[in-house]
Amino acid sequence: MIDIAQMSKKHVVSCVASAILVVGGTFSLQLFSSQYAWGNDQESTEESYREALEALYHATGGNDWTHNDGWLTDAPLVDWYGLRMSEGRITHLELDDNNLTGELPKEIEMLDVYMLDLRWNSLSGGLENLKNMKAVGELLLSANNFSGRIPRSLGNITSLRRLDLSDNQFTGSIPNRLTQLKKLAAFAAHSNNLPGKIPRKLCDLPDLKRLVLSDNQLTGSVEKALVKCTKLHHLNVANNQLEGNVPEELSSSKSLKWLDLRGNEISAEQQNDFQVNFFGISTQPAHVGELNGLTFWSRDSSISYSDEQMSRTVRALNAISIKEGLIDISDEKVPSTTINQIEVMKEFVNSYLLKSDTRISTIVDLERMLAKSAKHSLTKRLKELEEMANPRGEFRFEAR
Structure with a gap:
């Protein structure tokens, strides 16, 4: 078993990069700066922050959170778990995978953070209390129990660049108002109960690069x-009730790197043509489809690769399976030129699972675990860089 601490920097960075690609697709780290335009209608103060955070804590079962270090104490807010701050303002509230339950309180709108990350919890109810969070750029709410209609008011949060509502219980059609989000780069709402038509102007959004429905x-x-x-x-509309022919403009696109139309009412011939990639790979390996939840794991890393590299990526995916809660690799399905690299990845992942006493049953579990690992590694590296640049501690970076 490989010791994570002894792994080469190259391999660790590679695994972390893959994890980032898994969750964000096109992950970009955005640090708040003085150039960011905050709303002027409300001057947020530490007192109002504490009021809102206390309401959130009580409404979502804070005593039972996995991590609640610093919360409801007199400690500086930067020392509260999950908060990042800049110039006295809370910029990031990251409570993903933290056993939050209940509904979001109205007071949450007082936070008006740039990133609100509440993925992988058990939150329920609707999202109406988010409608006045005008500064939010990344709203990540996947893998909860939110229900009801997607609020039209989300279309008023014009600062949104990333909106993830996937794996919840939303009903009702996708609001046309979302087509007003001119800065939106990624929108995911897969694994819900959304009927009706895809808003025709959704793909007119100038910055939209990723759409998963x-x-x-x-x-x-x-x-x-x-x-x-x-x-x-990246466009994934698999397993819906769409029908008709795939437009020629889509099949000839030079921008699309991933298109999945499976499970719709289109011809079998066309479905075979548009499942994985447009550069040398025309069909999806059958084994990949057997893995529950596998939709884009690691494939986005192929965007800037050559045809040969993309082919190797898909063949490597074809060799991955899960056995007794750990990653298993079928050696005969992996190209001999990449077997060592794939084995290192497997040992890295399994070592992490064993040391953390964690087991997985689906690829979704793997995505979730890698995301947590990537976040931890990135935070650790940023702190190391800060210590190198500020040996006397003039500036303190805080991220959890």
């Missing part, structure tokens, strides 16, 4: 819904 009840014409999606990099 698979595993819903979406209907309508494939051609009308997707003809304007040619500039996207």
